[in-house]
Amino acid sequence: MPLADIRKVQVIAPNFKRRLSGVTSTIIQLLPVQNRQGQHVASLGPGLPSTLPFIRFRDLAQLWAAPADGQVRVWHARRNLEMLPAIVMRDVLRMKIRVVFTSASQRAHTRWTRWLISKMDAVVATSARTAAYLHVPSTVVLHGIDTVRFSPPADRAAAKRACKLDSAKKIVGCFGRVRHQKGTDLFVDSMIRLLPQRPDWTAIVAGRATAPHVSFENDLKARVAAAGLSDRILFVGEHTNIADWYRALDLFVAPQRWEGFGLTPLEAMATAVPVVATDVGAFSELVETGQHETGSIVPRDDLDAMTIATAGFMDDEPRRVSAAACALARAAEQFSIEEEAAKLNAIYTRLAGGHCLTTSV
Template sequence: MAAQAGQAAAAGPIDMRRVEVVAPNLKRRLSGVTSTIVQLVPLQARELAIVTFGPGLPADLPRMRWWQLPALLARPERKPFRIWHARRNTEMVAGLVLRDVFRAPLRLLFTSAAQRRHKPFTRWLIRRMDAVVATSARSGSFLQVPHRVIMHGVDTKLFHPPRDPEDIWAATGLPGQYGIGCFGRIRHQKGTDLFIDAMIELLPRYPDWTAVILGRATAEHHAFAEDLKHRVHKAGLSQRIRFLGEVPDVRPWYRRLSLYVAPSRNEGFGLTPLEAMASGAAVVASDAGAYAELIVPEQTGMVVPAGDGAALSAAIEPYLADPALAARQGEAGRAHVAGRFALAGEAAALREVYEDLWERGR
């Protein structure tokens, strides 16, 4: 059945009678939620009749169209109802309208990644869900309803250690022998300035290392990004601290790094440390989001208090002084992710939640 849904996605419109789970993505811009859907749904679709819905998703994902929304008012062929798996407020609202206004045979599941007390409206929405998942124990601590913790995973086939000459630092054409990187949107929340400050302090003492920043600054953060570039230029490090913007494929860049830094001041979950460890890089991260639950200190990397620039620099320096340390912890990080955070584990745990909802529905 799932395979038939995938074939339908390639050949034409989805046969909605077979669809059992809808994963909406009601946001056009790329985000961590979108990345989760893009990685997870193809794996889920191997065993489950699941479709995505909304803008900003790759064309090869199984997807229902807007004109197919009325089909949700009828029951699926083999289940008592469909599951609407929301990950944002807008998606919870849409699910409530479908279920409670139009009486669609749906059950609503919400995955919460927020690391803060929810606003009253969000709490009201969450109380009306049929099931709730938290992406970390810390996220779950802010929920006031029964929930299950299911941490995100990564595809260890897509994110893997270096395998060919294009995967090594020399292939970048950038100076030095080792790379240290910070990926994601350039903004205060992500702590990009903390990373830049650390690099300005440390790189003059370690000439074999070069830093790369991947990601774009949206219009409202343009001045912030320009100030960072000015600080790098003023320090005389423009050749060794490189702003590369958005790249078509971030995966080779993870493989080229010896050390990855995730300096966020606050975060939802945060997939980049897992992607970096799966690719064989050691990781230094703040304790924002789920980072502290992903990294094993002094084995796969280090965790420092969010917003503490001095602690961040102090945690990074031992790796710059001893690249072999980064290599050892990067290897351990790959094994750690493969054992605890493989994407298949997340898919299997979500399948259990879906099946529990269907069983209760029967």
């Protein structure tokens, strides 16, 4: 792991939980982009890959001094346990830092969390829905994705064959952890309803069931077998090359019952795949349902609505083709990870007293 020179570090991104989470994934994906844009961002804490620049806990003693090319550093917290030490460093130890907090929560905060947030120098919300739960002013910065990694295939039939899928079939997919919260059962039940009348379609579930959810997955497989669809509703497990699996799809379904933000619809859209998604997380802010349709939004936990919306795309190829083109354009123009990094840098620059924290944005 490359040790960063604390004298040059302008932004610190702490990660104080070893377990992989959405916050950890955000840091892993965002930091390389921020540094490519000229921001000097370093991570702090466990559970991160060796490719990210980092500082050591003992380097924090140097936060009493200003960075080499600025007046203050920015500490970008994404959890309660990352806000608290920053408040102590800034207000008790009088270190030269400003503190940003990113909130992805879509529920009422506890009194303790509200107090911590009230002490921030700036607050970022990952969606308008998240911002509505905050009691302080915030800036909405939607997550972006790597539109190079997630990009459409030159030949979708070849992409299907690469995943050992039948290239003559149209594929509808649901990706993510297999569990009740993610609505995997809603996807499976809708496919059990839809596939018998649509022999040209196959469904895939890509994702892992962790130990507490194995029985849930086994029950779904039993339902599929009882319906005689084990060869058409495929559980393909977890894959590190998930972008390749998106390229094999003709339609994506995001059936979650709850989500903090949710990147899967964006990943599908960037791969030129239309999306049927529930109205949770930021999905309604990602998926366009108007004139430039990229998919449909349906109420959470509503199997009938999901089935009807999914059938509407499965049975209308011109609609799918049009929505796929709009999805690709929307993802590329509005949801690149480079755009997310640039918007965060504007916040950092303001906190640093107008001193620009990048040379290229």
